[in-house]
Amino acid sequence: MEINYQTNHLIIINYPAGAGGKFISLCLSVAESVLHQDYYLGKNKIKKKLDEIGSFNISSKVLNKSLKGQHFELGCEQFAGFNVGSKKEQEYLANDLCRHCTNQKEYFFCMMNCDFINKWEDYLNSKHIILKNYAWILNQRNKKIPQDTDIKTFNNYVEFDMSSCQDKFSFLKSLNTVCDFLSIEIKNKNLLELLRLDFLKKFVLGFEK
Numbered sequence: 001m002e003i004n005y006q007t008n009h010l011i012i013i014n015y016p017a018g019a020g021g022k023f024i025s026l027c028l029s030v031a032e033s034v035l036h037q038d039y040y041l042g043k044n045k046i047k048k049k050l051d052e053i054g055s056f057n058i059s060s061k062v063l064n065k066s067l068k069g070q071h072f073e074l075g076c077e078q079f080a081g082f083n084v085g086s087k088k089e090q091e092y093l094a095n096d097l098c099r100h101c102t103n104q105k106e107y108f109f110c111m112m113n114c115d116f117i118n119k120w121e122d123y124l125n126s127k128h129i130i131l132k133n134y135a136w137i138l139n140q141r142n143k144k145i146p147q148d149t150d151i152k153t154f155n156n157y158v159e160f161d162m163s164s165c166q167d168k169f170s171f172l173k174s175l176n177t178v179c180d181f182l183s184i185e186i187k188n189k190n191l192l193e194l195l196r197l198d199f200l201k202k203f204v205l206g207f208e209k
Contacts, residue, residue, distance in 0.1 A: 003094055004102040005087075008125040010109060011182065014154070017114040018143040018207070019134035020162055022073040023199050025110045026059040027175060030191050031184045034108045036062075037074035039081075039097050046107060056191040063198045071206025076111050084111070084119045108182065116146070117153045127182055128157035137162060141207035171196050 011028070015021040028034045030052055035042040041058055048054070065072040076083045080098035082090055101109045113119055113128075120126055130149050138145050151157070158181040164170035172189055179186060186192060 001099040007102040010126040012120050013129045014113045015131035016146045030056045031186045037079040066205040130159050133163040
């Protein structure tokens with residue numbers, strides 16, 4: 001199966017490495033129509049038609065798998081077989097799940113862009129989430145604060161304010177804005193609050209000096 005570069009079910013989360021993009025992916029994956037960034041978890045969600053509770057349980061386990069001295073997360077390579085690269089690289093490395101996802105309209109799937117500019121320009125109909133106000137996360141993770149994302153290089157995007165993660169109602173408002181942009185729904189908001197609280201407890205684990 002060929003990669004469909006015209007897919008409108010690809011979500012690109014744009015942020016500097018360490019700023020919390022994978023956490024936002026885990027929150028979105030609570031939705032029944034969004035896959036987790038892992039080959040086997042993604043296939044399992046499609047096969048079993050996981051509901052919000054089943055999807056939340058996976059996101060919660062991923063967040064709580066981080067231990068002191070070791071940070072755990074899912075990712076692009078685990079899901080698709082590659083990180084962002086040229087068309088030639090993608091067509092050589094993309095696994096069957098990635099190819100299938102670009103050719104279907106039931107599930108959204110996330111990939112990451114940890115760069116100043118949009119490196120996913122081949123996917124003209126992709127939907128972009130651009131993180132902002134993440135300095136507090138990078139500071140506590142002992143990471144340098146890089147140049148902000150160049151929004152001028154993007155089309156079809158919504159911004160997500162990472163400072164909202166520090167407050168229950170601001171966080172839900174920010175996520176609702178993203179869900180509206182993607183035309184997806186997460187009915188059980190309490191599940192998102194549980195993930196937010198876990199993130200605040202765990203996000204520095206593995207980043208200590």
